[in-house]
Amino acid sequence: MVIKVLLIYFSGTGITRHFATLIQERMAANGYSCDLLDLEELTDITVLWQKKPVALPYTIRAEVKRPLSNYPWPYLTLDEALHAVTENPVLKKLENEWADYDLIGFGSPVYGFRPAPIMIRFLLDLPNFKKPKKVFSFATHDGAQGDYENFTRQVLTDKGFKFIGHLDHSFVYSASVIMRKSFDHLSAGRLLVRKSALARQSINFFLKYLDNVFKGIPDIYRITNPLSIIFGLPYRLIYSYGIDFLLNHFLFGFGIHKKKCIQCMTCVMQCPQGLIELDEDGYPLRLYHCMYCLRCLNWCPTDALYFSRLTDGKARFPGPEVLLEAANQDEMASRLRTF
Template sequence: MLRVLMVYFSGTGITRFFASLIQEEMEKRGYICDNLNLEEVVDLPTLWQKNPVALNYTIRAERKRPLGKYPWPYQSLSSAMHSVKENPNLSGLREKWQDYDLIGFGSPVYGFRPAPVMIRFLLDLPVFRKKTRAFSFATHDGAQGDFEVFMRKLLKLKGFKYVGHIDHSFIYSATAIMRSNFNHLKTGRLLAKKAFKARKNIFVFLEYIHSLYYGIPYAYKGTNLLDKLVGIPYRLFYSYGIDFILNHLLFGFGLHTDECIRCMTCIQQCPQGLIELDDDDYPVRHYHCMYCLRCLNWCPTNALYFSNLTKNKARFPGPEVLLEAAMQDSIDERLKKD
């Protein structure tokens, strides 16, 4: 019986949802599959802050518009990749995870790369000398860029035998925070449709995984050249688009103080641990972040915003709420017909 572990980071909940679909499909095949949010494995803010690594969009934003009262703290991804060291606090994971036949690492795509907190975690892992098999998985909005290449590099660096990658494009969860109106029912229906397609993808991927252990394995090829070429214009557009949105429209950290109930949810939710209390006990952020959007989405009163574009706008409620809306609607329709 195959024992699989999946470890993921998720901002708005889509990667968590994808991980649960993969887990369900694995369990249907009789695999034992443990699914862990990265925050259950490590204290993420402490891990990331000890050696913060940032993607280019954060670095550019900080250069153009330093937020802070503190000095520039981040290391770029390329220099982080050149100074890989095992973190002694994580060395126990090698023994803890030694009974798994396969380990999957998943993250949303941020600026064509894995989320910085996932990168930090992978760089800090001990080297897995027994050539444990590993795969990567991702969710995105259609342009995953070099995500797979980076995951392959990182996992090989840590001694894993990299066996493949699976990704899926779901719904534009990140743009909800810029819309005046976010239709739960419509988006819930779309998510259900996408989940159906995702299951088909997962089926094909698991056929391949199954062949590695029980059949005639075939070599994993990765993204083919044609896909890469077709993706170039989209990538350019996405790359400049994301940079523009993040650096000109999203940057900053604003608060409607009259609406803030000082519940600390934003502080507890920040995976980078960047939100603190100011002298009046209101949340404040002194650095640019990776924009995972959790603080905005889970603030119960919508008191937080990043810029005027996100002021008093909709928030993303998470995949479960959307699916619930779609399910309730189809029950209501059926009852009406009956």
């Protein structure tokens, strides 16, 4: 029997999507059937999110200090959101649509030790499935996922799913690029190739565990690797204090160089939370509760946007495809040289 898997993911700047395609690739090579679904294509996630926005602590601390507009959507803190879980009628059909899948994976970047707020909203809005379905979570991060896995397991278990495991990987430090003077695509591309090879190994390990799950052999997968807790500690400290400090004092805000802006609307259309509108002169204006996915900043074709002076005139992250292309071109050129 072929096991059918669905991977649903949110990806701010492409790394989590890259991880999802690696999982799909390994699953196909091991006889699974695996479909990918970008959360932003599944439903009008912007509307879903805007009805009941969830703001993580780093957003609240940053934006309460310096509000960005006069258009404050009432938001829920994470605790409030967890205490007000209801099924969303818009998502009710999913139980039927997913009936054929034997396993569902939910993937997100780690933001402040949690899934991206837009993924949290989606998970909390899911219907309570009548038949318990097997699910797992997957995540990409920069070395400090904290209790992401426990959080996701709890939310999914409360929804009636059978949570069977978690896969995570750290690839390139994409979040710090916006503060760097320059960003070398070739060396980052080579790093991404190396990290992808390591990710394939841990996916293969996970697949061996999955085979056992579907054969009915009791769980053997070590959900939390104790070494990752020890080695993750410095990153955890950096993220708890460093990122918070940066967001609160230096990073938040939304600046625009009007002379550079060509009013192409890329930032407006790309924002997964639907936060950017045009002002009366046609320039982008960001509203409240930004999750800082960094997409508008990275995708603006003319580098007209910045969050703060710390990110003004700095490098931008072009996405994993561009980095892999740079590494591939280099590999081909060096092969030609050896002929």
